[in-house]
Amino acid sequence: MAKDHGKQIKKDDTYEELRKKGASKEKAARIANAQANPHRHPSEKGGRAAKYEDRSKDELYQKAKDIGIKGRSGMNKSELINALRNH
Structure with missing residues (x-):
């Protein structure tokens, strides 16, 4: 239970x-x-949403900003993808 x-x-x-x-x-x-x-x-x-890999770094950055991921400004595209998936 x-x-x-x-x-x-x-x-x-x-x-x-x-x-x-x-x-x-x-x-x-x-x-x-x-x-x-x-x-x-x-x-x-x-x-139905676009895969993170198909999005631009700017789009990923904005998504990370919208949900409040800290340290996003220093991340590259693959780090942003990882942060978004593990948020």
């Missing part, structure tokens, strides 16, 4: 599974809460 993480986490079992797989607390909470919301369908857009 999943541990109760309080009212801030809507699907405790999903949250715990994502954390075991190495997702950050923020990412695990975002996904678990999206899956619990009947008005959101987090997997509907899956696979």
